[in-house]
Amino acid sequence: xxxxxxxxxxxxxxxxxxxxxxxxxxxxxxxxxxxxxxxxxxxxxxxxxxxxxxxxxxxxxxxxxxxxxxxxxxxxxxxxxxxxxxxxxxxxxxxxxxxxxxxxxxxxxxxxxxxxxxxxxxxxxxxxxxxxxxxxxxxxxxxxxxxxxxxxxxxxxxxxxxxxxxxxxxxxxxxxxxxxxxxxxxxxxxxxxxxxxxxxxxxxxxxxxxxxxxxxxxxxxxxxxxxxxxxxxx
Ligand SMILES: Nc1ncnc2c1ncn2[C@@H]1O[C@H](COP(=O)(O)OP(=O)(O)O)[C@@H](O)[C@H]1O
Ligand SMILES: Cc1cn([C@H]2C[C@H](O)[C@@H](COP(=O)(O)O)O2)c(=O)[nH]c1=O
Numbered sequence: 249x250x251x252x253x254x255x256x257x258x259x260x261x262x263x264x265x266x267x268x269x270x271x272x273x274x275x276x277x278x279x280x281x282x283x284x285x286x287x288x289x290x291x292x293x294x295x296x297x298x299x300x301x302x303x304x305x306x307x308x309x310x311x312x313x314x315x316x317x318x319x320x321x322x323x324x325x326x327x328x329x330x331x332x333x334x335x336x337x338x339x340x341x342x343x344x345x346x347x348x349x350x351x352x353x354x355x356x357x358x359x360x361x362x363x364x365x366x367x368x369x370x371x372x373x374x375x376x377x378x379x380x381x382x383x384x385x386x387x388x389x390x391x392x393x394x395x396x397x398x399x400x401x402x403x404x405x406x407x408x409x410x411x412x413x414x415x416x417x418x419x420x421x422x423x424x425x426x427x428x429x430x431x432x433x434x435x436x437x438x439x440x441x442x443x444x445x446x447x448x449x450x451x452x453x454x455x456x457x458x459x460x461x462x463x464x465x466x467x468x469x470x471x472x473x474x475x476x477x478x479x480x481x482x
Contacts, residue, residue, distance in 0.1 A: 250355045250358070251351060251357055251358070252383050253358070253383060254385045255361045255362075255388060256364050257390075261435075262390040263363075264298070265301065268295065268303055279329040281332060284331065284333045285335050286334075288305070293306065331356060332361075336375070347360065348381045360378055363375065364379070367403055396440060398437035400437060403435055404434045409448055
């Protein structure tokens, strides 16, 4: 029986890599599929992974109708067994409903890949609909890590070196790790997301004079506690 599966995780946790692997595995077994993406960092109509692999893909415009497209293929004699959809957070809720219909009425497997929440921790509309409709939600096993070593759960947006929590929901970008003037992203654990503590902010705080050790000459440490009244020192 066909399934609608939502593979989710933070940015940089291997979703596109897994999408490419699944495409490879299904095709290797003779299944016929279509690959989609939207706003991939590498450009239009390509599904790319940070591991260096890439695959041609159909770019999902807002007016693309998945149902119409697959039905047209099928009536033209081109069987579609499965769909791979990367960057699915950017799909419209209506498109997610079309994908669910393809699973239920055309027996097409749909594997959607995407982040759930934006840089403000709010669900993308496409991801929200996937969470509502998917047969299964699979959180990726490879964990992206916060700079502190904890599992990263949140996607932070960094502009001019500072984490921001206001702005357009969609700004295509990468997790470069190199502060630039442009928009970039950093994955963080919840604790550091809430404190707006990016790796750069943590480094800056570590060398800030406010947290340097006290100058002991100016601020001597207290001595040992005085003996209780009535007791003589030996
Ligand atoms: N040089 C590298 N060597 C090994 N693994 C890498 C390298 N660069 C990236 N990766 C892996 O690729 C993952 C990102 O893959 P990608 O599919 O692009 O992520 P996503 O689509 O979730 O944003 C990283 O979490 C890391 O595991
Ligand atoms: C958090 C967040 C991300 N984006 C963009 C940035 C990237 O182009 C993609 C995520 O791609 P990845 O393969 O998962 O790394 O989404 C955005 O537009 N808005 C956001 O809030």
